[in-house]
Amino acid sequence: MILAGKIKEPDPLNPKVLLWADVSYSDMEEIENTKAIPELKRTLCCVLGVNIPEPRRGVLLELYVHTVLFCRESNFNREQTSVLLSIVKSMHQANTETPLNNMGHCYAYCSELLLCHSVRRPPFSISLFSSEEVTQILKYLLNTYFRHYNLYKYIFTPQVRLDLSFSYSGMPDEDPVTETDAVSSDGYCKKENEPETAEREQPIEAMNTGPEVANKDPSPKSELRTIIQQEMREEMIHMSRQLEQRLKESADRLNSALTSLETNLQGKK
Known part of the structure; x- marks a missing residue:
């Protein structure tokens, strides 16, 4: 079996202070002065x-626009809005850097990023969000981004495909066609310098293969190929059923985890 490519493993995540990391003070002034949604998309x-090309570009801009609208509804200042945009951007990059499931x-x-901006402990963290605001942000992200986590993963990560190639020891190789072989005008192969009429001069009786050739036993290689194809077909059906079951169980666990987190956040109020 030959492994054509490797799935990228997620890199270690190191939370840090993101104040003015992606959105500067002047950028925030421009964002605040932009009211129309199309203009806000262009600004962001x-x-x-x-x-990035469409449709990923539109999906990502929609995420950033709704983040800005949430900040406006929550009456966040420029520093808080800048940090939350950077948190959403960093979180999305962490999600889409690998096709593997890394929701946890x-x-x-x-x-941890929110913690870096809610506790005064310079230079490792700053006090920018209160505990109520952190709870509000987590609830918003749970109901928006993490609720559609699998959709973002599907759109922004490459499709994983497994290609298998087998080689068997002891199996005879097929005779390759040499360069001296030529193809005649009627589609039959012939050796170089061989007269074109050699095959035509054969009697008709010689061209009749007879029942012995028709009932010739298949070669060991063709039998092996048939067995492998049948086994692979049955195994793929089995794997497909297992995958459907695992996807259903994963979706159930995700919904259960989100419901539990929402319940905990509501209980803290």
Whole structure:
């Protein structure tokens, strides 16, 4: 079996202070002065450097626009809005850097980033959000980004495909066609310098293969190929059923985890 490529493993996530990391003070002034949604999308596209093709570009800009609207509804100041945009951007990058399921790591990373901006402990963290605001932000992210976590993963990560190639020892190789072989005008192969009429001069009786050739036993290689194809077909059906069951169980666990987190957040109020 030959492994054509490797799935990228997620990199270690190191939370840090993100004040003015992606959105500067002048950028926030421009964002605050932009009221229309189309203009806000263009502004965020330039500020956050969204240079990806559609439809991913539209999905990502929609995420940033709704984050800004949430900050406006929550009456966040410029520093808080800048930090929350950077947190959403960092969280999305952590999610889409690998096609593997890393939802737990992304949520822990998001929580640690919020902690870096809610506790005064310079230079490792600053006090920018209150505990009520942190709870409000987590609830918003749970109901928006993490609720559609699998959709973001599907859109922004490459599709994983497994290609298998087998080689068997002791199996005879097929005779390759040499360069001296030529193809005649009627589609039959012939040796170089062989007269074209050699095959035509054969009697008709010689061209009749007879029942012996028709009932010739298949070669060991063709039998092996048939067995492998049948086994692979049955195994793929079995794996497909297992995958469907695991996807259903994963979706149930995700919904249960989100419901539990929402209940805990509501209980803290």
